[in-house]
Amino acid sequence: xxxxxxxxxxxxxxxxxxxxxxxxxxxxxxxxxxxxxxxxxxxxxxxxxxxxxxxxxxxxxxxxxxxxxxxxxxxxxxxxxxxxxxxxxxxxxxxxxxxxxxxxxxxxxxxxxxxxxxxxxxxxxxxxxxxxxxxxxxxxxxxxxxxxxxxxxxxxxxxxxxxxxxxxxxxxxxxxxxxxxxxxxxxxxxxxxxxxxxxxxxxxxxxxxxxxxxxxxxxxxxxxxxxxxxxxxxxxxxxxxxxxxxxxxxxxxxxxxxxxxxxxxxxxxxxxxxxxxxxxxxxxxxxxxxxxxxxxxxxxxxxxxxxxxxxxxxxxxxxxxxxxxxxxxxxxxxxxxxxxxxxxxxxxxxxxxxxxxxxxxxxxxxxxxxxxxxxxxxxxxxxxxxxxxxxxxxxxxxxxxxxxxxxxxxxxxxxxxxxxxxxxx
Numbered sequence: 123x124x125x126x127x128x129x130x131x132x133x134x135x136x137x138x139x140x141x142x143x144x145x146x147x148x149x150x151x152x153x154x155x156x157x158x159x160x161x162x163x164x165x166x167x168x169x170x171x172x173x174x175x176x177x178x179x180x181x182x183x184x185x186x187x188x189x190x191x192x193x194x195x196x197x198x199x200x201x202x203x204x205x206x207x208x209x210x211x212x213x214x215x216x217x218x219x220x221x222x223x224x225x226x227x228x229x230x231x232x233x234x235x236x237x238x239x240x241x242x243x244x245x246x247x248x249x250x251x252x253x254x255x256x257x258x259x260x261x262x263x264x265x266x267x268x269x270x271x272x273x274x275x276x277x278x279x280x281x282x283x284x285x286x287x288x289x290x291x292x293x294x295x296x297x298x299x300x301x302x303x304x305x306x307x308x309x310x311x312x313x314x315x316x317x318x319x320x321x322x323x324x325x326x327x328x329x330x331x332x333x334x335x336x337x338x339x340x341x342x343x344x345x346x347x348x349x350x351x352x353x354x355x356x357x358x359x360x361x362x363x364x365x366x367x368x369x370x371x372x373x374x375x376x377x378x379x380x381x382x383x384x385x386x387x388x389x390x391x392x393x394x395x396x397x398x399x400x401x402x403x404x405x406x407x408x409x410x411x412x413x414x415x416x417x418x419x420x421x422x423x424x425x426x427x428x429x430x431x432x433x434x435x436x437x438x439x440x441x442x443x444x445x446x447x448x449x450x451x452x453x454x455x456x457x458x459x460x461x462x463x464x465x466x467x468x469x470x471x472x473x474x475x476x477x478x479x480x481x482x483x484x485x486x487x488x489x490x491x492x493x494x495x496x497x498x499x500x501x502x503x504x505x506x507x508x509x510x511x512x513x514x515x516x517x518x519x520x521x522x523x524x525x526x527x528x529x530x531x532x533x534x535x536x537x538x539x540x541x542x543x544x545x546x547x
Contacts, residue, residue, distance in 0.1 A: 183278055183279070184445055185278065185283070186441060187440060187441050189437065190344060236370050236407070239356060240368035240405075243356070243403070243405050243409045244358055244366055244368070245337065247272070248271065248273075248274060248300060248302070249270075249272075249300040249365050250290050250297065250309070250323070251297070251298040251306075252267065252297060253267055253294060253297070254268075254293055254295050268290065269365065270286060270287060270291075270360065271286070272299065272359075273341045273403050273411065273414075274338060274339070274341055275322075275444065276444055278327075280327055281325060281326060282327055282330065284299060284322065284323040284325065285320065285322055285440060288314040288315075288316075288319045288321040290321075291311060296308065299323065301330075301337070301338050302337055302338055303334055303338070305331070305334045308325075308329070309323040309325045310323065310324050310325075311323055312443065313443045313448065315546070316449075316451075316545075317382050317385070317451070318431075319418065320416075320440070322444055342409070342410045342411065343410070343411050343437060344406060344433065346388070346433050346434040349376050349413075350373065350376060351372075351376060354370070354371075354406075355370075355372065355392060355405065355407075356370050356371075357369040357371070357392070357394055357396065357400075357430075359401050359415065363399055363400065369394045371428075372393050374391050376388065376390055378391060381457065381476065382455070383451065383453050383479050383546065384451060384452055384456070385435075385510050386456070386510075387431045389432075390413050390429065390430045391429050392430075394427065395426055395427060396426055396427065397417075398426060404428075412430075412432075414436055415430045416429070419431055438511075438514045442514070449514075449545065450514065450517065450545070451543065451544045451545050451546040452483050453478060453479035453484040453544075454482075454484045454489065455476040455479075456473045456474060456476060456495075456509055457473070458474070458505045459474050469494060470494050470527045470534055471496070472503055472526075473496075473503050473506055473509045474494055475490070475493040475526075476491060483541050483543060484541060487540065489526075489539070489541075493527070495524060495525070495526045496527060498522055498525075499523055499524075500523070516543050517543065520542075522541055522543060523538065523539075524538070524539050524540070524541055525537075526538075526539065
């Protein structure tokens with residue numbers, strides 16, 4: 123019986139594949155993959171810029187106003203009489219030229235061309251309106267407006283920057299800027315310099331239409347190094363107190379200077395009669411800005427001849443304000459001790475301290491009138507320009523080590539001092 127015992131043999135049959143169900147699962151998996159991929163892609167697109175901005179914030183573009191090479195002036199191109207005589211000692215040919223005399227029609231054409239330059243420059247001139255809200259004695263609110271002019275100096279992509287005077291917007295509840303095409307937008311004060319009184323406003327680029335952008339321009343800050351007496355210039359902005367007015371004239375003096383706190387500026391005087399409250403820019407015949415009209419710096423207060431500050435010397439301040447940085451301040455009125463002065467008065471060469479401003483960082487450090495600065499942070503200081511350049515490169519709240527000499531018992535004694543850099547409000 124045991125021999126007849128056999129195990130039961132089983133044969134397993136594979137379960138048939140449900141093709142419809144399999145296809146549904148594949149399609150469902152693919153759709154879910156597409157959905158999750160789309161969600162992941164959308165999440166990356168939305169969050170990536172924010173995360174990148176948070177972990178790697180971009181620094182705003184730094185604005186720089188390069189100093190172009192000054193063009194040779196007509197005055198410089200005139201050769202001395204001695205050189206002319208040497209060149210004409212052995213002439214091969216003699217050419218006699220008749221002087222050119224303009225008739226009235228030609229003179230008028232020349233005037234039209236000058237004013238054409240002014241009208242083109244008028245595209246970078248804006249009207250700056252200072253709106254003040256106040257109440258009268260009956261507690262009734264009212265609004266007053268003051269108007270000045272400004273210059274469009276830069277386009278950062280995010281903002282349009284405008285150079286004007288702080289007094290134009292003093293006490294403003296709101297600031298409005300009107301462009302050459304009549305479009306008015308709201309502006310904000312970015313920064314101002316308490317020393318020169320110049321200010322930079324910003325206008326959001328998104329508030330300016332493409333049509334307006336096509337009708338305005340950015341001013342070119344040229345070089346005022348080569349400005350000479352007799353040079354033809356134009357005044358644009360509000361030189362006579364009326365906005366978008368244009369004056370033409372000549373430079374009468376380029377040697378006057380005015381000493382302000384921490385800087386000396388060259389003042390250009392002209393033969394143009396302007397308003398006591400004139401504002402705007404002085405431009406050359408190429409339409410480049412060579413001076414910023416600041417009538418507060420007029421050396422002859424009783425006269426109304428138009429004056430302007432050298433734009434080349436203002437560029438350092440304008441650049442700081444345009445980059446939203448404060449202007450470093452010590453509070454010294456200075457002048458250069460030249461070789462002649464050093465020899466005549468037995469003084470060390472350097473920068474002479476003419477005056478120390480009250481409550482200034484320089485006064486707190488212990489400077490006195492008559493001190494002569496010779497080094498700043500180990501760098502030699504020979505001229506007022508050296509002092510100004512080194513100071514502009516510092517940042518507010520930094521400490522600077524200054525070497526100077528002070529007259530004591532008939533001789534100059536070398537001293538050292540540390541001064542904190544401040545800002546003039």
